[in-house]
Amino acid sequence: MNLLEIENLKTYFFTEAGVVKAVDDVTLSVERGCTVGLVGESGSGKSVTAQSVLRIVPRPGKIIGGKILFNGEDLLIKKEEEMRKYRGKKISLIFQDPTSSLNPLFTIGSQLADIVIEHEKVKKDEALEQVVKALRIVKLPDPDHAIYQYPHQFSGGMKQRICIARALLLNPELLFADEPTTNLDVTIQAQIIALLKDLQREFGMTLVMITHDMGIVAEMCKYVVVLYAGNVMESGSIEEIFERPHPYTEALLKAVPRLDETRKLISIPGNIPNLIDPPSGCRFHPRCQYAIDLCKERKPELEDVGNSHFISCHRWRELQGGRY
Amino acid sequence: METHTSSRAIDGANYKEVDIEMPPLLEVRDLVKYFPVYSKGIFRKKIVGKVHAVDHISFTVNERETVGLVGESGCGKTTTGKLILYLEKPSSGQIFFDGKDVVQTFSKGSKEEQLKLRRSMQMVFQNPYASLDPRMTVYDIISEPFKIHRHIPSNEWKDRVYKLLEMVGLEPYHAERYPHEFSGGQRQRICIARALAVEPRFIIADEPVSSLDVSIRAQILNLIMELQEKLGMSYLYISHDLSSVRQISQRVIVMYLGEIVEQAPTTKLFDNPVHPYTRALMSAVPIPDPKRKMNVIILPGEVPSPINPPSGCRFHPRCQYADQKCKEEKPSFSQVDVDHFVSCHYWHKFA
Numbered sequence: 001m002n003l004l005e006i007e008n009l010k011t012y013f014f015t016e017a018g019v020v021k022a023v024d025d026v027t028l029s030v031e032r033g034c035t036v037g038l039v040g041e042s043g044s045g046k047s048v049t050a051q052s053v054l055r056i057v058p059r060p061g062k063i064i065g066g067k068i069l070f071n072g073e074d075l076l077i078k079k080e081e082e083m084r085k086y087r088g089k090k091i092s093l094i095f096q097d098p099t100s101s102l103n104p105l106f107t108i109g110s111q112l113a114d115i116v117i118e119h120e121k122v123k124k125d126e127a128l129e130q131v132v133k134a135l136r137i138v139k140l141p142d143p144d145h146a147i148y149q150y151p152h153q154f155s156g157g158m159k160q161r162i163c164i165a166r167a168l169l170l171n172p173e174l175l176f177a178d179e180p181t182t183n184l185d186v187t188i189q190a191q192i193i194a195l196l197k198d199l200q201r202e203f204g205m206t207l208v209m210i211t212h213d214m215g216i217v218a219e220m221c222k223y224v225v226v227l228y229a230g231n232v233m234e235s236g237s238i239e240e241i242f243e244r245p246h247p248y249t250e251a252l253l254k255a256v257p258r259l260d261e262t263r264k265l266i267s268i269p270g271n272i273p274n275l276i277d278p279p280s281g282c283r284f285h286p287r288c289q290y291a292i293d294l295c296k297e298r299k300p301e302l303e304d305v306g307n308s309h310f311i312s313c314h315r316w317r318e319l320q321g322g323r324y
Numbered sequence: 325m326e327t328h329t330s331s332r333a334i335d336g337a338n339y340k341e342v343d344i345e346m347p348p349l350l351e352v353r354d355l356v357k358y359f360p361v362y363s364k365g366i367f368r369k370k371i372v373g374k375v376h377a378v379d380h381i382s383f384t385v386n387e388r389e390t391v392g393l394v395g396e397s398g399c400g401k402t403t404t405g406k407l408i409l410y411l412e413k414p415s416s417g418q419i420f421f422d423g424k425d426v427v428q429t430f431s432k433g434s435k436e437e438q439l440k441l442r443r444s445m446q447m448v449f450q451n452p453y454a455s456l457d458p459r460m461t462v463y464d465i466i467s468e469p470f471k472i473h474r475h476i477p478s479n480e481w482k483d484r485v486y487k488l489l490e491m492v493g494l495e496p497y498h499a500e501r502y503p504h505e506f507s508g509g510q511r512q513r514i515c516i517a518r519a520l521a522v523e524p525r526f527i528i529a530d531e532p533v534s535s536l537d538v539s540i541r542a543q544i545l546n547l548i549m550e551l552q553e554k555l556g557m558s559y560l561y562i563s564h565d566l567s568s569v570r571q572i573s574q575r576v577i578v579m580y581l582g583e584i585v586e587q588a589p590t591t592k593l594f595d596n597p598v599h600p601y602t603r604a605l606m607s608a609v610p611i612p613d614p615k616r617k618m619n620v621i622i623l624p625g626e627v628p629s630p631i632n633p634p635s636g637c638r639f640h641p642r643c644q645y646a647d648q649k650c651k652e653e654k655p656s657f658s659q660v661d662v663d664h665f666v667s668c669h670y671w672h673k674f675a
Contacts, residue, residue: 041537041538041539155626157626185396185397185564185627186564186566186608186609187396187604187605187622187623188396188626189608190607190608190620190622191623193610193620212537212538213538214612215610215611218610218611218612218613218614218616238614239614242613251539252538252539253612255538255541255542256538256541256542256567256612257542257565257568257571257572258567258570258611258612259567259570259606259609259611260611260616262570262571262590265542265545265546265571267539267540267543267546268540268542268543271507271510271540272507272539272540287539
């Protein structure tokens with residue numbers, strides 16, 4: 001059984017301007033002990049998917065359909081008190097911006113210890129010991145001293161280490177990392193990626209890496225789910241996705257400059273669609289170079305094309321036939 | 325297969341011969357910027373130190389050339405851009421644009437001379453959400469430079485605005501709209517059109533694609549390159565993203581903690597990075613190809629404070645090859661190859 005199964009998840013935002021279909025019929029699964037990449041641009045629904053799993057979708061967002069099975073249990077029918085036992089303890093989240101996700105008014109020790117005290121009902125000393133242990137795991141220098149310091153006394157990279165330690169405090173089974181390196185410099189990003197890989201290997205943690213960077217995906221993940229405008233475009237193993245990509249993934253790979261070669265960048269025309277009134281049929285069709293009338297008229301199903309590669313495209317098979 | 329195109333190579337490999345004898349368009353000599361650090365206190369503030377933001381850097385930008393200025397946050401790359409445009413006052417050093425002394429012109433020159441120089445140098449900023457006035461229409465934004473510089477008679481403004489919009493890939497009807505009606509990529513196009521309105525010869529682009537979505541970045545990068553081909557201006561492309569720097573620049577300057585550590589033509593730098601910092605920086609960029617095994621050089625620690633920069637080579641505390649000499653003695657520039665300079669005592673180990 002997979003650790004996490006999301007079936008036909010729909011999370012909409014009921015704004016004054018209209019209903020934003022941020023996550024629309026998303027199906028994906030996460031195998032235990034794996035690193036899965038959740039890839040997409042802004043507005044693709046990748047963060048909202050993670051928020052939906054933890055049921056912390058901000059207002060005016062609402063989960064209006066689907067199932068989220070964690071260890072076989074549907075999280076969407078749980079009571080709020082039950083859900084609190086999942087957040088942080090079984091499923092944890094690292095945010096993009098470490099500065100705004102730490103409280104500036106409390107020392108590192110006190111804000112992290114609070115989490116342990118809340119969930120495990122232990123004394124403060126004991127909680128602090130656990131905090132120091134977690135900070136040591138993420139290789140924060142001098143953790144015994146660090147617990148008495150405030151967030152502003154740390155650099156961005158160190159703050160992100162603290163956030164990772166916080167997410168690991170209660171030994172969660174599943175960790176979402178939402179663009180954990182986007183605000184960091186390249187050399188610091190390399191440190192954090194190395195740390196996450198170590199943690200994953202050492203503790204056999206299940207990690208869902210949310211990112212827009214195909215480089216990070218290639219570097220870290222075993223499986224990938226590609227989202228666009230609230231829909232799953234494809235999911236599969238990293239090799240499959242890079243070798244036989246969906247037209248959107250293919251276009252994305254051709255539009256990104258690479259460090260190891262110079263070539264003509266082929267840009268994707270147009271803009272990311274407005275999700276109040278998303279395009280009909282396949283949501284990528286207005287920007288897709290292979291689009292035909294059918295793509296506009298009918299939404300393609302997510303179908304199994306072999307090697308556990310799932311693709312949502314009317315023309316993919318035909319295009320593969322043409323190209324291989 | 326043989327090709328006979330005379331078009332410019334993407335990485336500018338065969339670009340050099342054209343203007344080898346020409347004087348550079350921009351020349352920066354020994355440029356320094358220190359920001360004062362004040363003591364705490366409300367009434368009496370004493371200067372207790374200085375941030376070495378830009379510390380004795382020299383480089384040139386040639387006509388029709390794109391130079392990439394790359395480094396991590398706090399390395400002084402943005403300050404360098406601002407100094408060139410005199411948006412920050414240099415602490416010392418000289419800047420020459422087309423033979424004219426920029427610092428002199430802006431500190432002592434007449435208003436007319438200043439306007440003339442402003443017309444030839446423009447800037448495109450990182451965040452197109454913050455660099456456009458939300459209460460002005462696109463027409464007002466793009467025509468504002470006309471009001472200031474008066475280089476175009478007012479009856480031609482409208483045509484010119486439409487032409488500029490077309491040049492950056494927007495439509496004439498966009499002129500009546502406000503910035504909030506546009507996406508990030510379109511806003512960056514408006515910023516570029518505004519910069520082009522004065523027909524500049526040199527544009528500083530400070531992280532112009534960093535805040536844009538991945539699928540949009542290529543559009544803007546391609547636009548920047550196309551415009552250069554069409555209009556023939558020079559760019560200083562400031563970025564932390566090595567991949568986009570490789571894509572767009574003919575020459576690259578790598579900065580660390582206020583100093584230049586290496587500079588070379590793009591192909592040379594990416595094929596044969598010499599400075600240990602450049603090598604680590606390049607190894608750290610994830611490549612979107614699962615078949616390529618990466619050999620990441622993980623640098624220990626973080627960039628030190630520019631208030632008290634390390635002695636000798638500023639990179640020595642994080643460099644795995646550093647020894648006593650690196651700690652004590654500041655390396656000077658060594659020439660690795662034609663146009664390839666590096667500031668490292670032991671560069672021949674890596675070249």
